[in-house]
Amino acid sequence: xTRSVIIxxxxxxxxxxxxxxxxFISVGDWPVLMWTVKRFWEYDQQMKIVVVLPDDQQQVxxxxxxxxxxxxxxxxxxxxxxxxxxxxxxxQMVGDSSLIGVHDGVRPFVSVATIDRCFExxxxxxxxxxxxxxxxxxxxxxxxxxxxxxxxAAFCMVQTPQVFKADWLFKAYEQPWRASYTDDASVVEAAGxxxxxxxxxxxxxxxxxxxxxxxxEAILNASATQQL
Numbered sequence: 001x002t003r004s005v006i007i008x009x010x011x012x013x014x015x016x017x018x019x020x021x022x023x024f025i026s027v028g029d030w031p032v033l034m035w036t037v038k039r040f041w042e043y044d045q046q047m048k049i050v051v052v053l054p055d056d057q058q059q060v061x062x063x064x065x066x067x068x069x070x071x072x073x074x075x076x077x078x079x080x081x082x083x084x085x086x087x088x089x090x091x092q093m094v095g096d097s098s099l100i101g102v103h104d105g106v107r108p109f110v111s112v113a114t115i116d117r118c119f120e121x122x123x124x125x126x127x128x129x130x131x132x133x134x135x136x137x138x139x140x141x142x143x144x145x146x147x148x149x150x151x152x153a154a155f156c157m158v159q160t161p162q163v164f165k166a167d168w169l170f171k172a173y174e175q176p177w178r179a180s181y182t183d184d185a186s187v188v189e190a191a192g193x194x195x196x197x198x199x200x201x202x203x204x205x206x207x208x209x210x211x212x213x214x215x216x217e218a219i220l221n222a223s224a225t226q227q228l
Contacts, residue, residue: 001123004048004097005040005161006090009033009105010057010079021057022207023105024064028220032207033061034070035108035220040101041072043115048097049074051105052090084177087184091173099123100169101161102184109203109219115161117198122163127193129185130200131156158183159200168193 009023018025023033030038033051040049053061055078064070077093079086087102094100099122103110114130121128134155139147162184164172169184172191181187185195203219205212 001098001119002047002096003044003099003101003119004050004094005101005103006050006052006077006087006094007033007036007040007074007103007105008052008079008083008086008090009036010052010054010083010086021060023053024057024060025207025213027108027207027213027216030068030070031064032108032216033105034064034068034072036103036105036110037070037072037074039108039110039112040103040115043112048094050077050090050093051075052077052079052086054079082177083183084173084181084187088173091170094166097166099163100166101163102169103161104206106207107160107204108207108216109201109205109223110159110161111201111203114159114199114201114204118161118163121196121198122165125194125196126168127162127164127185127188127195128198129162129195130159130204131197132159132200132202133157156197157200158185159204159206164188 024031037049051074058076075093077090080089099119118128118130134152134157138150138152138155140150141147168188172188175191189195207216
């Protein structure tokens, strides 16, 4: 099977209280996005990597790649007005891949094992999403401002990469955008396809806040002594 990944990185750093977009903030020796791109290269050095960035961030990224001598081969696509439209733009650049993953640019610590599980499951079942069990109690908010307890065992926490057979993903993205699309699996599911679940990894956090940066530094320090 031929593989591609679309890495969506359109953040502005608002929750970071930073003028620097969160994907360009450094963790350890590199900006977050470089760690993310490198992880997919570590998984498969032949796969096509497409990074989707807003037009006004692309020159910053190219400058960072030069500064850090970052040489992992990848292509750039222009981000859209929503994640949906950004992925749609990225799809135009994946070529003839049989399997396509979509990953958050600010999830730099996805393990190679998780990536492999997702691609293998998608090859077997058509669509695969990495998940973790919920470790917190869950309450559902009601319209009347009340809430009700729910069984956390019936829910799971969703991560990326979300991987799909190429024809499924292209067909799903022929649909018009809806506000209810929260991730790529929801788009594919709305097109009538079933989603299979596979095991994620706990380190695969989405870096969106200053606290997440502290956690990221701790993960990176730990990974210096053991492989994720």
